[in-house]
Structures are given as C-alpha cells and as structure tokens.
Amino acid sequence: xxxxxxxxxxxxxxxxxxxxxxxxxxxxxxxxxxxxxxxxxxxxxxxxxxxxxxxxxxxxxxxxxxxxxxxxxxxxxxxxxxxxxxxxxxxxxxxxxxxxxxxxxxxxxxxxxxxxxxxxxxxxxxxxxxxxxxxxxxxxxxxxxxxxxxxxxxxxxxxxxxxxxxxxxxxxxxxxxxxxxxxxxxxxxxxxxxxxxxxxxxxxxxxxxxxxxxxxxxxxxxxxxxxxxxxxxxxxxxxxxxxxxxxxxxxxxxxxxxxxxxxxxxxxxxxxxxxxxxxxxxxxxxxxxxxxxxxxxxxxxxxxxxxxxxxxxxxxxxxxxxxxxxxxxxxxxxxxxxxxxxxxxxxxxxxxxxxxxxxxxxxxxxxxxxxxxxxxxxxxxxxxxxxxxxxxxxxxxxxxxxxxxxxxxxxxxxxxxxxxxxxxxxxxxxxxxxxxx
Amino acid sequence: xxxxxxxxxxxxxxxxxxxxxxxxxxxxxxxxxxxxxxxxxxxxxxxxxxxxxxxxxxxxxxxxxxxxxxxxxxxxxxxxxxxxxxxxxxxxxxxxxxxxxxxxxxxxxxxxxxxxxxxxxxxxxxxxxxxxxxxxxxxxxxxxxxxxxxxxxxxxxxxxxxxxxxxxxxxxxxxxxxxxxxxxxxxxxxxxxxxxxxxxxxxxxxxxxxxxxxxxxxxxxxxxxxxxxxxxxxxxxxxxxxxxxxxxxxxxxxxxxxxxxxxxxxxxxxxxxxxxxxxxxxxxxxxxxxxxxxxxxxxxxxxxxxxxxxxxxxxxxxxxxxxxxxxxxxxxxxxxxxxxxxxxxxxxxxxxxxxxxxxxxxxxxxxxxxxxxxxxxxxxxxxxxxxxxxxxxxxxxxxxxxxxxxxxxxxxxxxxxxxxxxxxxxxxxxxxxxxxxxxxxxxxxxxxxxxxxxxxxxx
Ligand SMILES: Cc1cc2nc3c(=O)[nH]c(=O)nc-3n(C[C@H](O)[C@H](O)[C@H](O)COP(=O)(O)OP(=O)(O)OC[C@H]3O[C@@H](n4cnc5c(N)ncnc54)[C@H](O)[C@@H]3O)c2cc1C
Ligand code: SF4
Ligand code: SF4
Numbered sequence: 045x046x047x048x049x050x051x052x053x054x055x056x057x058x059x060x061x062x063x064x065x066x067x068x069x070x071x072x073x074x075x076x077x078x079x080x081x082x083x084x085x086x087x088x089x090x091x092x093x094x095x096x097x098x099x100x101x102x103x104x105x106x107x108x109x110x111x112x113x114x115x116x117x118x119x120x121x122x123x124x125x126x127x128x129x130x131x132x133x134x135x136x137x138x139x140x141x142x143x144x145x146x147x148x149x150x151x152x153x154x155x156x157x158x159x160x161x162x163x164x165x166x167x168x169x170x171x172x173x174x175x176x177x178x179x180x181x182x183x184x185x186x187x188x189x190x191x192x193x194x195x196x197x198x199x200x201x202x203x204x205x206x207x208x209x210x211x212x213x214x215x216x217x218x219x220x221x222x223x224x225x226x227x228x229x230x231x232x233x234x235x236x237x238x239x240x241x242x243x244x245x246x247x248x249x250x251x252x253x254x255x256x257x258x259x260x261x262x263x264x265x266x267x268x269x270x271x272x273x274x275x276x277x278x279x280x281x282x283x284x285x286x287x288x289x290x291x292x293x294x295x296x297x298x299x300x301x302x303x304x305x306x307x308x309x310x311x312x313x314x315x316x317x318x319x320x321x322x323x324x325x326x327x328x329x330x331x332x333x334x335x336x337x338x339x340x341x342x343x344x345x346x347x348x349x350x351x352x353x354x355x356x357x358x359x360x361x362x363x364x365x366x367x368x369x370x371x372x373x374x375x376x377x378x379x380x381x382x383x384x385x386x387x388x389x390x391x392x393x394x395x396x397x398x399x400x401x402x403x404x405x406x407x408x409x410x411x412x413x414x415x416x417x418x419x420x421x422x423x424x425x426x427x428x429x430x431x432x433x434x435x436x437x438x439x440x441x442x443x444x445x446x447x448x449x450x451x452x453x454x455x456x457x458x459x460x461x462x463x464x465x466x467x468x469x470x471x472x473x474x475x476x477x478x479x480x481x
Numbered sequence: 482x483x484x485x486x487x488x489x490x491x492x493x494x495x496x497x498x499x500x501x502x503x504x505x506x507x508x509x510x511x512x513x514x515x516x517x518x519x520x521x522x523x524x525x526x527x528x529x530x531x532x533x534x535x536x537x538x539x540x541x542x543x544x545x546x547x548x549x550x551x552x553x554x555x556x557x558x559x560x561x562x563x564x565x566x567x568x569x570x571x572x573x574x575x576x577x578x579x580x581x582x583x584x585x586x587x588x589x590x591x592x593x594x595x596x597x598x599x600x601x602x603x604x605x606x607x608x609x610x611x612x613x614x615x616x617x618x619x620x621x622x623x624x625x626x627x628x629x630x631x632x633x634x635x636x637x638x639x640x641x642x643x644x645x646x647x648x649x650x651x652x653x654x655x656x657x658x659x660x661x662x663x664x665x666x667x668x669x670x671x672x673x674x675x676x677x678x679x680x681x682x683x684x685x686x687x688x689x690x691x692x693x694x695x696x697x698x699x700x701x702x703x704x705x706x707x708x709x710x711x712x713x714x715x716x717x718x719x720x721x722x723x724x725x726x727x728x729x730x731x732x733x734x735x736x737x738x739x740x741x742x743x744x745x746x747x748x749x750x751x752x753x754x755x756x757x758x759x760x761x762x763x764x765x766x767x768x769x770x771x772x773x774x775x776x777x778x779x780x781x782x783x784x785x786x787x788x789x790x791x792x793x794x795x796x797x798x799x800x801x802x803x804x805x806x807x808x809x810x811x812x813x814x815x816x817x818x819x820x821x822x823x824x825x826x827x828x829x830x831x832x833x834x835x836x837x838x839x840x841x842x843x844x845x846x847x848x849x850x851x852x853x854x855x856x857x858x859x860x861x862x863x864x865x866x867x868x869x870x871x872x873x874x875x876x877x878x879x880x881x882x883x884x885x886x887x888x889x890x891x892x893x894x895x896x897x898x899x900x901x902x903x904x905x906x907x908x909x910x911x912x913x914x915x916x917x918x919x920x921x922x923x924x925x926x927x928x929x930x931x932x933x934x935x936x937x938x939x940x
Contacts, residue, residue: 051815054511055552055808060595060616069571069591071523071552077508084507095504114743114809204764 050086052079052117057201063386064102067403072099073108075119077382082122085129092133100126102170104261104393104404106386127265131179200231201252208238208248215245219286221300221324222279223293224256225425233445236452237292237327243455244337248290250343257296269305271442274303275313279322289320290325292448293480298358300324326355328423332364341457342374343450348417350408350431351375351384352424365423365447372454380420381411387422390429402437411435412442412445421447482521486542490524493534498525498572509549509567513614515816515866516557516901520547520567521889527572529647529655529686529759536684537653539566539931547933548680550591550622553614555819556900558626558679562936566625568684569807577687583661585644585690590621590685597690607695609636610758611805612896618778621685626829627677629896631728631759631803634854635691638896645689648675651682651927659689674922679898680933682926698768699761701796702789704779705752709733709837709849711783712754713830716853719758719778720826729854730757731833735813735863736806743809744802752785756853757803762855790915799925807859810848814863818875823895832889834858839881857895880906899937907939 058075059065065074081099084090103123110118146311188426201222210216218241226234241248254277258270277300281289291297304318325333349366356362362384370377388404408431412420422428430443482501483487500509500523510519521544526532539546545565561567573589580587581600586608588597596617598608611630612618616627624646625815629638645659658671663820674702675682706712716729732740749755756779760771776787790796824832825826833849836858840847851858860882864871883893883906893903893910908916920938923930 051811053513053808053811053817054515056551056614056617057805058617059553060549060593066782069521069574070505070569071508072505073498074508079506080511081504090503092505093504095502099504112805114740114805115811116743329722430828 048116049118049122050079050083052076052083052113052114053115054080055114058119060110061108063104063106063108063388063404063407064400067400067407073102073400075113078103078123079117079119081397082126085126092129096117096414097126097130099460100124100130102397102400104353104386104388104390104397104401106353106390108203108353108384108386111357118153122266124262127263128267131265133413137201149261156250169217200234201227201254202248203231204228204235204238204250204252206250206252208242208250209244210245210247213245216247216288217286218246218248218330219281219284219289219323219470220248220250221254221257221281221289221291221293221296222250223291223296223425226293226296230425230428230446233449235294236325236446236449237290240331240448240452240455241327243288244331244334249284249286251277251284254280257293257299259299262299262306266360270299273307274306274317278303278316279321282439287323288330289324290330291324292423293447294326294352294355294358294467295426297324298354299347301359326361326364326423328361328364328368329359329361331448331451332367334367338369338371339373339454339458341454341459342371343454343457344374346376346378346416347419347421347450348380348412348415349383349447350387350412350420350422350427352382352422352427353384353386353390355423356384365421367442368451369421369447372450375454378415378417378452380415380417382407385411385428387430387434389424389426405430408448409438413438413440417442419443419445419450421445423447482544486538486544489538490522490535493531493538494524494526497644498527498531499523500525502822509552509569510560512552512557512559513556514555514560514900514902516560516562518560518595519563519564520561521564522638523567525572529573529649531599532568532573532649532684532686533655534655535566535568536649536931540652540929543929543931545931545934546626546652546684548621549705551593551614551617553618554622554626554900555897556626556679556820556894556902556934558898558900558933558936559622559903560720560747561903562705564929570619570684570686570748574619575685577693579604579606580661581606584694586662586690586692588620588690589687590619590624592620594618594620594623596808602695605695606692608642608690608692609633610639610642612639613807615804619637620688620690624676624685624688625678625680626896626898629852629855631730631757631800632854634729634852635725635727635761639887640673642691643672643676643688644691646672646675646685647674647853648683648685650826650931651932655686656683658688661689663691673819677898679900679937681936682932684932694763696727697763698765698797699759699796700772700789701728701757701759701799702772702776702787703748703799704756704758704776704787705749705785706754706756706783707752707778707785708783709833710753712756713833713853715756715779715782715784715827717826718782719775720854724760724779726758726771726775726854728757728852729758730753730803730851731853732757732850733740733807733848733871735846735848736775736810739809739812739848740802740806742797742812743805746798746802748802749786750875756784757799783883806850807861810863813846814865816866817861818864818879819860819861820861820879821857821859821894821897822891823855824880824891825895826854826856826893828889829853829856829858832856832858832885832891835885836882839878839885843878844852845871845874845878847878855895883909898900901936904937904939907937 071077100123258273261269302319307313307317388401393401506519547561549559570591572590578587612628623639627640648656847859
C-alpha cells in the first residue's frame with residue numbers, strides 16, 4: 045500500500061466524479077469517505093469491521109477519483125488494497141475456489157473466473173451466498189440472467205486455432221490474449237478481432253492455455269492468486285515469441301499492463317513481468333498504431349461510444365476507438381454525453397450492489413437515449429453486458445457492439461459488395477443481402 | 482444517540498435517511514479542513530417538511546443540528562464539534578423550476594452548483610457564481626457561505642443572485658422570504674440575513690435564484706510575468722483602465738508548479754507569476770477588443786507572454802486547472818492552511834509584498850494565489866503539523882496575515898467564512914458593537930442555540 049494514499053486532504057473534488065456518490069449522495073459512498081475509512085481503520089481509530097470493508101467493496105473501481113485528485117491520492121487503489129487487508133485478517137475460503145483453485149486445470153477455468161458465469165458451476169444461489177448476500181431479489185436474478193448473451197456451443201478458446209495466419213504477407217507477429225468473458229460470452233466478437241488483425245497483416249498466436257488475467261482475484265483482495273495467474277500467462281506469451289500482446293477486453297488489458305507492478309517485488313519475475321506489460325496493447329490502440337487498411341465497405345448507422353473505465357482511465361486509451369470507428373464510411377459518429385462515466389458494471393456489482401448498479405446504469409442509458417444512436421460500441425465485455433441490460437430495461441432500440449466488430453463488418457461488407465457485383469454480372473440473379481444482425 | 486430518537490428520525494425520513502454506524506459517523510466528522518468531530522447521527526432529509534420535523538424534534542430534545550452540504554467548506558463550519566445531528570442536504574437535489582420568462586431558478590438546497598449551471602445554460606441562461614468547488618459544493622452551502630469565485634469580479638457573489646429563500650427556523654417553523662421580483666423593499670431583507678449565516682440561523686431548504694443571459698463569447702488568456710510584483714501591479718492597472726474582465730486570477734510560482742504536477746498542461750515553470758484573465762460578453766468583437774486592451778497593458782507592465790486559449794477545450798482545461806489549484810498544493814507539504822484575506826484592490830501589490838516578507842521572516846513558505854481582481858487572496862501556508870516548531874509558526878503567521886489584511890482596510894475572509902477557524906479573530910475584525918448586535922440576532926432566531934452551536938462568534 046502506498047502510504048501517501050492515506051494523506052487525503054479532504055478537498056472533496058473527487059465527490060463530483062464518483063458514480064456511487066452521485067447516486068447514493070452520502071459521504072460513506074464517496075472516495076473521500078473511503079479514503080478516510082481506510083486511514084482510520086489502519087491507524088486504529090476505527091475497528092476494521094465488516095461494514096468498513098463493505099464500503100471498499102461498494103466502490104466500483106472506475107478510477108475516476110484517481111484521475112481527478114490534484115494531490116495524487118488514489119482512493120480507488122486504496123479501496124482495492126483494503127480488500128486485500130481484509131483477506132489477510134479473515135481469509136475467505138471460497139475465494140480460493142473461485143479465483144485460483146482451478147489454475148492447474150486451465151480448461152475448466154473458463155467457468156471459474158467470471159463471477160457471472162459461476163452459476164453454471166456453483167449455482168447462482170451458492171455464489172450469492174458466498175458473496176454474502178442473503179436477500180437477493182427475484183427481479184435481480186432475472187436481470188442477471190437476461191444480461192448473459194447466448195452461450196456458444198463451446199468457448200472460443202477451444203474452437204480457435206493456436207495460430208491464425210495473416211492474410212497475405214506477415215507484417216506483425218501478434219500474441220492474442222483471449223479473455224475469459226470474451227471467449228465465453230462474446231466469442232463472435234473476438235473472432236472478429238482475429239479477422240481484423242489477420243486482414244491487417246498480423247499472424248496471430250493465441251496461447252490456448254492462458255488463465256484468467258487476474259482482475260477478479262485482485263478485486264476480491266487475492267493478489268497472491270493474481271500473481272500466480274500472471275506468472276502463468278507471462279510464461280505462455282514468452283514462449284509464443286511475439287512482438288506485441290493484444291487483447292480486446294479492456295479489463296484484461298489494464299490488468300495485463302499492470303503485471304509489471306503486480307510482480308515488482310518478485311525478484312525472479314519483476315523484469316519478465318515488466319517486459320510483458322510493456323508489450324500489451326488494447327486492440328484499438330494497436331490497430332491505430334499501424335498503417336490500418338481503410339475498409340471499403342460501409343456501415344450505415346448512427347454509432348456512439350462508451351469509454352470502459354479500464355480502457356480510458358486504466359490505460360489512457362480513448363481516442364483510438366473513436367478514430368477507428370470514424371474510419372468507417374457511412375458510419376455517423378455521435379459523442380455520448382458523459383461517455384467516460386462508469387456504466388455500473390464494474391465486474392460483479394450487479395450481483396453485489398444491485399440497486400446502485402442499476403442507478404448508475406440509468407444515468408448511462410438516459411445519456412444513450414439522447415444520442416438516438418443505432419449502436420453503442422464499447423470494447424469491454426462487462427460494459428457490454430451491462431449496456432445490454434440497460435438497453436433492454438429502458439426499451440431502447442440500440443445494439444451493443446465491440447468497436448472492432450463494426451470494423452470487421454465494414455471489411456466483410458466490402459467482400460460482400462464485390463461478391464454481389466460479381467453475381468449480378470454473371471447471372472443477374474437477385475442476390476440476397478446477408479443479414480448482418 | 483438514543484435509540485428512541487434514532488427511531489423517531491427514521492420515522493420522519495425513512496430508514497435510509499438516517500445513518501449511525503461508526504463508519505458513517507466517522508466520514509461525517511470532517512469538511513474540507515483538517516478539523517474533525519463526529520456527529521451522533523447523520524440525517525438525510527428529502528423535503529422541507531422533513532427538515533421541519535427533524536428540527537422540531539431536535540429543539541424538543543435540545544440536540545445540536547449542524548447543517549451540511551457537500552462538506553467542501555474551508556472553515557470547519559460544518560464540523561459538528563458538539564455532536565448532534567449532521568443534517569445533510571445532498572438528497573434534496575431537485576431543480577424545481579427554471580422560469581425563463583423571469584430568469585429565475587427555483588431549486589432545493591442540495592443541488593450541486595455545477596448541475597444548476599449546466600441546466601440553465603442549456604436554455605441560454607446563466608448562473609454566474611463559480612466557486613472553485615463548483616462541482617462539489619451545494620447551492621445551500623454556497624448561500625450559507627456567500628461563496629464567491631473568479632467570475633465574481635464582474636458578476637458578483639452568490640448573495641447577489643438570491644431572490645428568495647425557504648428556511649426552516651430553529652423551532653421548526655418554515656419561513657418563506659423574497660420572491661421572483663427583482664425589487665422588494667417590504668420589511669427587512671431576511672434573505673440577506675441568512676446569506677452567509679453558516680447554518681447558525683436556520684436551515685436553507687430551497688432557494689429562488691436570479692439568472693442572467695449567458696454571455697456567448699469568452700476569451701481566456703494566460704499571462705506570464707517574470708516578476709510577481711509586476712503581476713500584482715498589473716491587476717490594478719487593468720482595473721483602472723476601465724476594462725472589467727470576467728475574471729482576473731493570480732498565481733505565484735509554487736502554485737504554478739503544483740498545478741503543473743497535477744495536470745500536465747505545459748504551464749511555464751520559470752516565471753514568478755501568472756495572471757489568468759478572462760473577458761466575456763455577447764459581442765464577440767468587444768470581447769476580443771477587451772482582451773487586446775488587457776494584453777497590451779500586461780505587456781507594457783512587464784509580461785513576458787500573453788497566451789490566449791486557442792479553443793474551448795484549452796480554455797476549459799485552464800479553468801479546470803485553476804479549480805484544482807488549492808488541493809494540488811498539498812503535493813508540496815503534508816499540511817496546508819489556506820487563508821482567504823481580502824483587501825481593497827488598491828492594496829493588492831502591497832499585500833503580496835508583505836506576505837512575502839512574513840514568509841521570509843518566519844522561514845515557512847506562503848504560496849500566493851487568488852481572485853486578485855477582487856483583492857481576495859488565498860495565501861497558503863505549507864508545513865508539517867507533526868513538527869511542533871512549524872505548527873507554532875503557522876499560528877503566528879496566520880495571525881500576522883489577518884493583522885495585515887485589517888491594517889490595509891481589508892477583512893479576514895472574502896468567501897470561505899468564519900466557521901471555527903477564524904473565530905478567535907472576530908472581535909479584532911468587527912469590534913464589540915457589531916458582535917453584540919450579531920449575537921442578539923442569533924439569540925432571537927435560535928434561543929436554544931441548537932443550530933450549528935459554537936460557530937462564528939467568540940464565546
Ligand atoms: C478545492 C476547494 C475550492 C474552493 N473554492 C472556493 C471558492 O472559489 N470560493 C468560495 O467561496 N469557496 C470555495 N471553497 C469553499 C467551499 O466550497 C464553499 O464554502 C462552499 O460554499 C461550501 O458548500 P458545501 O455545500 O460544501 O457546504 P458545507 O461545507 O457542507 O457547509 C458549509 C457551511 O454552510 C452551512 N450550510 C450548508 N448547507 C446549508 C443549508 N442548506 N442551510 C444552511 N446552512 C448550510 C454549513 O452549516 C456550514 O456552516 C472551496 C473549497 C475547496 C475544498
Ligand atoms: S482523495 Fe484527493 S480529491 Fe478526494 S478529497 Fe482526498 S485529496 Fe481531495
Ligand atoms: S473508483 Fe469510482 S466508484 Fe470507487 S471511489 Fe473512485 S470514483 Fe467512486
């Protein structure tokens with residue numbers, strides 16, 4: 045823990061940007077409040093009570109307070125570190141099962157890392173019990189289930205080839221870190237990412253034995269488990285011998301970029317971890333750093349963009365996804381008001397802090413409605429699930445997509461267009477346009 | 482707090498409106514200063530009616546009621562030193578009406594000032610008061626402290642925009658004062674009495690605020706001065722030249738360095754001071770002309786460079802930086818004490834000079850910045866409270882700063898208020914007659930002394 049982070053001067057600037065404060069409107073739910081509780085708890089003025097730690101879990105880890113604090117206090121980091129303090133005081137056995145127990149069996153890992161998917165394995169009720177929530181509302185269960193996209197037959201990780209060859213000459217050798225949620229829930233989108241990379245001269249290596257990036261374990265105070273996961277993943281990517289490590293999950297990306305920091309005190313691993321992290325790129329960040337081929341196809345739609353917290357503030361990536369979308373002909377880009385305000389997903393907040401999560405989401409979908417967009421793009425599975433729920437709750441006619449999926453569509457459209465042309469020339473038969481939806 | 486009373490409070494506000502865990506009480510023990518004391522309960526009302534019932538209950542039980550907005554205050558005015566109820570207004574945050582025809586907004590006291598500004602600006606209207614805490618303070622808190630800000634130079638302070646108030650009095654009765662009329666001389670001006678009263682005379686629950694037309698154009702310049710003396714002299718020259726900038730802010734080299742460390746804007750680190758100057762209005766040519774006039778004066782007075790913000794983004798980030806200034810100073814030292822002395826404009830340069838002398842004499846840094854155009858400076862002492870030697874110096878230096886302000890015909894505080902931090906200097910600033918009258922006003926309105934007891938007046 046950085047002791048400096050305890051030195052909050054209580055100016056209150058961070059209250060303005062905190063999504064939980066702005067909904068609950070009580071100091072207890074604010075970054076300044078969390079920083080004060082951490083300090084008073086650690087200095088012994090307050091008991092390190094379950095309620096004190098609960099305030100740390102009530103933080104959405106959106107990083108907005110870190111960003112605004114003029115003093116350089118990082119209340120978001122403090123909240124996460126306090127969860128680790130609680131683990132040291134009162135280790136909870138279920139966390140090991142949840143976040144780390146399955147490491148030696150990477151294939152089963154698919155079902156272990158993402159809390160939302162756990163009900164497949166543990167049963168939602170048991171998970172909820174483990175998280176300490178006794179009175180889950182029936183409509184909350186319904187909301188949670190409705191958030192989940194259709195499951196693929198099998199996770200993408202198992203369907204993908206280890207090596208995806210570049211279309212044409214290989215210009216870059218890229219490692220692809222396939223996140224658990226992407227693999228399980230947004231397989232089609234990650235497949236699109238691979239197509240787009242290949243199209244732009246990347247030969248992509250997807251190490252299949254990767255395990256969870258470690259974010260869930262970190263979020264629940266188990267940096268020890270996250271470190272194990274980090275070492276495992278680093279080793280795999282070293283073996284793959286790639287120039288960059290690309291991911292299309294904002295959360296994974298921010299965690300992978302932090303491996304250097306996570307293992308900084310581990311003599312054997314510090315340098316390797318730092319080297320690994322320095323090669324990590326979000327897919328939009330990577331694509332905008334190479335001469336990206338402009339798609340000839342069109343996407344006729346009004347599109348807006350939501351900044352995932354862990355992409356914009358976690359990685360400083362916000363221009364690239366916008367620029368990428370604006371490369372697509374026909375696409376009308378509209379800026380979302382408060383685009384970088386948290387959507388309320390924050391991993392598993394919908395399970396653990398349902399009411400607040402929905403309120404934060406409402407602010408997002410109200411802003412979304414004002415754009416009259418057909419699509420909202422966002423490169424984070426957590427955000428996408430949450431936005432899907434919001435769209436449904438508010439009855440909006442908006443589709444939630446990964447920005448790369450739109451780019452992929454523009455590329456594929458162009459081959460579609462040319463095939464159509466050819467068909468028309470050959471037979472004048474009416475070729476049916478493939479439904480993109 | 483007594484279980485029975487908590488239960489009665491919960492009956493008034495609903496269960497979620499009363500907080501009383503040790504964690505809740507701990508985070509309601511502070512404001513924007515280092516002072517601390519826990520309340521016995523935190524109550525978050527949603528209507529004027531609830532506030533009235535809460536105060537009535539408190540009066541019956543003789544429980545102190547310390548009203549609180551967002552706790553951004555810099556005078557420890559909302560710290561409940563005698564315990565009691567922290568009556569927190571943040572959930573009364575509805576904008577009830579924006580009356581375009583009468584250019585007035587009717588709001589609840591817990592509305593965040595920036596939210597009100599955004600709402601009225603959508604309609605082409607303007608609510609000018611802009612404390613640096615605009616995004617993290619409430620209208621109620623602004624009125625209770627009569628908050629100012631950079632734009633007050635041209636547009637006036639919060640109190641100049643209060644048309645009417647709804648106030649819950651110390652016995653729970655509800656007072657409506659003022660209205661949508663711009664002129665009103667019937668009876669005493671009670672809204673002026675509650676403005677700046679720091680929660681000691683009543684609980685402001687609603688306000689009717691005056692709006693103006695939004696100036697369509699604004700230009701902001703960052704002016705670099707190799708010498709802080711030249712910068713402070715320039716302030717006067719500009720004001721005497723008949724230009725009224727919307728804002729005229731001064732910051733010295735330490736202030737610049739701290740902001741730069743926090744925001745990375747590329748501010749000059751090799752000058753003694755910068756002035757941040759804004760001109761605004763509805764006629765673009767006039768705005769530009771004024772800016773040109775200002776720039777010319779600055780150059781003639783020793784400015785090294787006058788940089789006008791190229792676009793709205795650049796302009797916004799300059800002002801965002803200005804709003805982060807005060808907290809960013811904490812990067813330099815573990816503790817800071819920011820004062821708020823205000824002097825007549827003609828004395829600005831001399832004040833700056835003598836503040837520097839105090840700092841040199843005592844050997845502790847004083848950072849100087851503030852709303853120079855108003856004569857309102859925030860000399861900020863940087864120190865380490867753990868060092869008893871330094872703390873003793875800080876207390877002496879603060880007293881010297883106050884004495885200096887009074888000697889030059891100024892006042893202890895231009896906008897932060899008295900709270901508890903400036904209480905010891907009140908007698909010196911106001912004299913016995915004024916204090917006695919004010920104490921009688923307090924006694925008339927709050928005979929049981931339950932509203933924010935122990936604040937403002939010396940015992
Ligand atoms: C970084 C920073 C910058 C600042 N910049 C400025 C500035 O430029 N100009 C300026 O004037 N101030 C400034 N301040 C001081 C502070 O923000 C203002 O005094 C503000 O008006 C306080 O509002 P609040 O809602 O936070 O009130 P609080 O701090 O909660 O309360 C302040 C006082 O008002 C009383 N009060 C609050 N609400 C009510 C109500 N509804 N009815 C009756 N009494 C009430 C409280 O009892 C207390 O006495 C700054 C503070 C910070 C931390
Ligand atoms: S965390 Fe930073 S921004 Fe928030 S109150 Fe503390 S010093 Fe101010
Ligand atoms: S990380 Fe986000 S939710 Fe957590 S305290 Fe900071 S601003 Fe609030």
